[in-house]
Amino acid sequence: MVIRLLIVVLLLGGVAARLVMLNQTRRFAPPTAGLDRADVKRAVTEGGDDVQPYCFADDVAVLLTVGKDGQPGQAEVDDNLNGVVDDRRETGAVGSDDECLGPADAGYHDALDRPGTLSISKGGFVECDSADDPPRYLTPDLGWIVNR
Ligand SMILES: [Ca+2]
Ligand SMILES: [Ca+2]
Incomplete structure (x- = not known):
């Protein structure tokens, strides 16, 4: 039971870290909007x-x-x-x-x-x-x- 709980916590921590990284990457990304x-x-x-x-x-x-x-x-x-x-x-x-x-x-x-x-x-x-x-x-x- 403890091992399953540890795995779930690690997975949630990984997902949270990935979301934070994606949010920061988007902030520094160059604008991609083109001219129509x-x-x-x-x-x-x-x-x-x-x-x-x-x-x-x-x-x-x-x-x-x-x-x-x-x-x-x-x-x-x-x-x-x-x-x-x-x-x-x-x-x-x-x-x-x-x-x-x-x-x-x-x-x-x-x-x-x-x-x-x-x-x-x-x-x-x-x-x-x-x-x-x-x-x-x-x-x-x-x-x-x-x-x-
Ligand atoms: Ca020369
Ligand atoms: Ca010259």
Whole structure:
């Protein structure tokens, strides 16, 4: 009789511990709720001037900049191990402050005039008129929204 009572107490203790653990896990779990189409439409239509439509343009440059240190790759480092420190071929070196920028990125227009900036490709999203049924919107609350 005592053994049965002990087994029941252990089982109830295990169930209680499991319930406490599940409750704590749920509290720290990331939100899993997704956006539905109505949320997206509301963000776009009610966002007003804060929502910017973007259209793809195949003639805009994608830039590779030398970053804030003003030198290709890491300043004062021979990133590509060719014996020349800060040569142009180091632009975009991994681990450096060099940046790849498209027209929608902050600092793009300043980078166009900065010495050492390279145009590495063409094509990117640019601001356009909302009447064009743009493929993307940039919203302050949700970030990028793909329209189709
Ligand atoms: Ca740099
Ligand atoms: Ca080098």
